[in-house]
Amino acid sequence: MRVSPPISGHQAEQYHRVGFLRRKPVNNQPLCWERDGCRWPNQQSSRFIAAGGIRWHVQVMGQGPVVLLLHGTGASSHSWRELASDLGHNYTVVVPDLPGHGFTEAPDATEMSLPGMANLLESLLLTLELRPELAVGHSAGAAIAAKMCLNDAMAPNWLVSINGALLPLSGIPGWVYSPIARMLASGGFWVKLLARSAADRSAVERLVQRTGSVIGPEGVDLYAKLLRTTSHTAAALCMMAHWDLRALQRQLLDLKPNLLLLVGENDLMVPPEQANRLARLLPSTELRRMADCGHLLHEEKPQQTAALIRQYGQYHQGSAAAV
Numbered sequence: 531m532r533v534s535p536p537i538s539g540h541q542a543e544q545y546h547r548v549g550f551l552r553r554k555p556v557n558n559q560p561l562c563w564e565r566d567g568c569r570w571p572n573q574q575s576s577r578f579i580a581a582g583g584i585r586w587h588v589q590v591m592g593q594g595p596v597v598l599l600l601h602g603t604g605a606s607s608h609s610w611r612e613l614a615s616d617l618g619h620n621y622t623v624v625v626p627d628l629p630g631h632g633f634t635e636a637p638d639a640t641e642m643s644l645p646g647m648a649n650l651l652e653s654l655l656l657t658l659e660l661r662p663e664l665a666v667g668h669s670a671g672a673a674i675a676a677k678m679c680l681n682d683a684m685a686p687n688w689l690v691s692i693n694g695a696l697l698p699l700s701g702i703p704g705w706v707y708s709p710i711a712r713m714l715a716s717g718g719f720w721v722k723l724l725a726r727s728a729a730d731r732s733a734v735e736r737l738v739q740r741t742g743s744v745i746g747p748e749g750v751d752l753y754a755k756l757l758r759t760t761s762h763t764a765a766a767l768c769m770m771a772h773w774d775l776r777a778l779q780r781q782l783l784d785l786k787p788n789l790l791l792l793v794g795e796n797d798l799m800v801p802p803e804q805a806n807r808l809a810r811l812l813p814s815t816e817l818r819r820m821a822d823c824g825h826l827l828h829e830e831k832p833q834q835t836a837a838l839i840r841q842y843g844q845y846h847q848g849s850a851a852a853v
Contacts, residue, residue, distance in 0.1 A: 592618025602669030606632030630765025742824025
């Protein structure tokens with residue numbers, strides 16, 4: 531991705547006047563494990579794997595059937611910190627940072643599309659020699675998991691979508707989402723400006739509130755750390771710029787795994803009515819609504835979410851054994 535030169539002295543003076551440069555400086559370097567990993571959630575389970583031409587950060591914990599957890603745009607493995615530990619009592623839990631996110635290296639910008647990321651994650655699973663029996667995706671992570679299933683890159687018994695972004699946004703947001711992201715991702719100036727705004731912790735708190743969720747201070751601090759890192763912010767914008775769900779929508783009828791939709795009734799990012807559309811499109815879909823939860827429901831209620839995932843995974847395994 532092409533990065534523009536640093537902002538000029540004149541620009542710096544202008545932005546100092548509106549307060550941007552009074553805040554903590556942005557991190558112009560990617561996250562460094564030796565520097566930043568010592569306090570990362572579940573860091574004892576972290577490993578670094580070369581696959582698909584990039585270096586991945588992936589956490590593997592627990593024992594039992596394999597469950598793959600895929601976070602959404604702009605997040606990282608940290609968002610599964612409590613849920614992954616809970617599931618680790620019954621499963622081998624695999625939690626990667628998506629390409630360009632967290633501690634995972636960014637690929638070429640063209641591979642930040644939905645098909646590209648699905649292919650990269652297939653390479654990771656092949657390298658790890660792991661076959662998920664459950665796949666769980668949050669927001670855009672659900673779309674990646676669905677695409678991997680459609681590609682026969684994995685064949686889980688259940689695909690669990692947590693506030694999954696599986697359908698194109700309707701109306702005006704659907705028309706402007708990718709063009710705006712492409713504009714923001716096109717130069718380093720905008721990336722640095724967005725990262726600098728995240729240096730104000732209260733701005734990150736407001737961003738989390740706009741998801742409809744309430745999470746603890748540790749979660750806010752971790753999102754702030756990520757969003758202050760320009761490489762992470764650039765990857766999130768690049769992913770958004772290359773995102774197109776129209777082809778996935780046409781293919782969803784061919785989805786083989788059982789589909790469980792976990793929907794936060796207060797989600798302000800992915801309209802909860804999308805789940806109703808999916809249930810009509812795929813009549814065998816299971817739909818579970820969670821009251822008083824927003825877009826980050828797996829961080830708000832990790833134990834309850836883990837219990838639901840475990841319930842459906844055991845249900846299918848028990849049914850298969852009975853047959």
